[in-house]
Amino acid sequence: MLPKLDQSVLQSIVDTAARESIELDFKREFNPESPDHRRGLIEDVCALANARGGWLLLGIREVAGAATYLSGIQIDDEDTFRLRLLRMIESGLEPRLGGVHVECVPLPAGGYVVGLRVPQSWTGPHRTSSGRRFMVRGDGSNSEYDIHGLRHAFLVGGDVTRAWEAFRDDRIARYYANRLPIAVKAGAAALTHLYPLSAAATPNTIDVTAAAALPDLVRQTDENRRSRLHVDGVVRCGGAEVDGESTRHVQVFRSGALEAFEVIDPDVGKPGLALPWVQRTVTELLPRWLRGLAKLEVTGPYQFGVTLAGVRDMRPMRDEDGFPYWGESAREETLLLPAQTIDPAEFDETQFLEEMRVLLHQAFGRDGVHTRYF
Numbered sequence: 001m002l003p004k005l006d007q008s009v010l011q012s013i014v015d016t017a018a019r020e021s022i023e024l025d026f027k028r029e030f031n032p033e034s035p036d037h038r039r040g041l042i043e044d045v046c047a048l049a050n051a052r053g054g055w056l057l058l059g060i061r062e063v064a065g066a067a068t069y070l071s072g073i074q075i076d077d078e079d080t081f082r083l084r085l086l087r088m089i090e091s092g093l094e095p096r097l098g099g100v101h102v103e104c105v106p107l108p109a110g111g112y113v114v115g116l117r118v119p120q121s122w123t124g125p126h127r128t129s130s131g132r133r134f135m136v137r138g139d140g141s142n143s144e145y146d147i148h149g150l151r152h153a154f155l156v157g158g159d160v161t162r163a164w165e166a167f168r169d170d171r172i173a174r175y176y177a178n179r180l181p182i183a184v185k186a187g188a189a190a191l192t193h194l195y196p197l198s199a200a201a202t203p204n205t206i207d208v209t210a211a212a213a214l215p216d217l218v219r220q221t222d223e224n225r226r227s228r229l230h231v232d233g234v235v236r237c238g239g240a241e242v243d244g245e246s247t248r249h250v251q252v253f254r255s256g257a258l259e260a261f262e263v264i265d266p267d268v269g270k271p272g273l274a275l276p277w278v279q280r281t282v283t284e285l286l287p288r289w290l291r292g293l294a295k296l297e298v299t300g301p302y303q304f305g306v307t308l309a310g311v312r313d314m315r316p317m318r319d320e321d322g323f324p325y326w327g328e329s330a331r332e333e334t335l336l337l338p339a340q341t342i343d344p345a346e347f348d349e350t351q352f353l354e355e356m357r358v359l360l361h362q363a364f365g366r367d368g369v370h371t372r373y374f
Helices: 007-015 035-050 078-092 147-176 208-213 275-295 349-362
Strands: 024-027 054-058 061-063 066-069 101-106 112-118 135-137 142-144 189-196 227-230 233-237 248-253 258-263 302-309 334-336 340-342
Touching (some): 007 066, 024 035, 035 054, 035 078, 035 142, 147 302, 208 227, 208 248, 275 302, 340 349
Parallel strands (some): 024 054
Antiparallel strands (some): 101 112, 135 142, 189 258, 189 302, 227 233, 233 248, 302 334, 302 340
């Protein structure tokens, strides 16, 4: 896939007579007022998303699949045109496809080449809303899924879900076995995960050296803390340690998956759970994580989940001083809050954080609406 789109890249495409492929599609012209052009655009995007993702380039002439000339297309306003394309795609595919980026590159001779960068989708297969066609990209052309291909595509979607569940279960098991990449303080803890669905198929995608220096992957107060590279990725250490054991850190995996570890028993008086710490961590880290993964070019959608581990017989506390307690004691050693899917294109941060706060209350027998403690 092309790493970027600018005039030099476009000229190179023509100079080398680059050929259409499973990840590259050329269109000589596009008129948003034409029903045929709109239908063709939706089918092209659908096909790329159902395959490996790639670029759809509008304004490049091709002969027998090889680029020959930057013909360009006419647009009046870049932002207006970009928004119109995104709305067209949003309403034209089922289920909705997020993560499409539109770039408008002006040509010296006039006109634009418009590039649509389409991610490989992990929430498909997608179909066109109007014709209900399941399109898929092959080696230089589009086709419609046959029954066997469609069945396989749906099975792959189930495999992605199982991969996320296996990842979460493995991380919880490693916590209990004391096999996290650095020593951690014993006791009740929260494990917060953001898992790109693409990780199910591409286990090694990011530059861990870049991830080790990227501020967005940790809290603002931890940006300058040390990092430790290891076989699974890199640990971004937090500012809090007790006797050399971590009470807070972030694990960045080579797949782009993220894990925040935080001890939630402040050891004040009788053991208890500081759930406001969990809410604070999610509130601060989640928006930063989404920005950071975008910079590392790890696209969504993502699965997000919070796990409370080592909490049997423990109750939440109203504040960090340890008193008073509220809610019911945990009856299980591990509480898995329901996982939620995050599509960055449709993410409502305010609503999401409110739902998380309510879930933390409900895990201990309170509704979080009429009876709330943080």
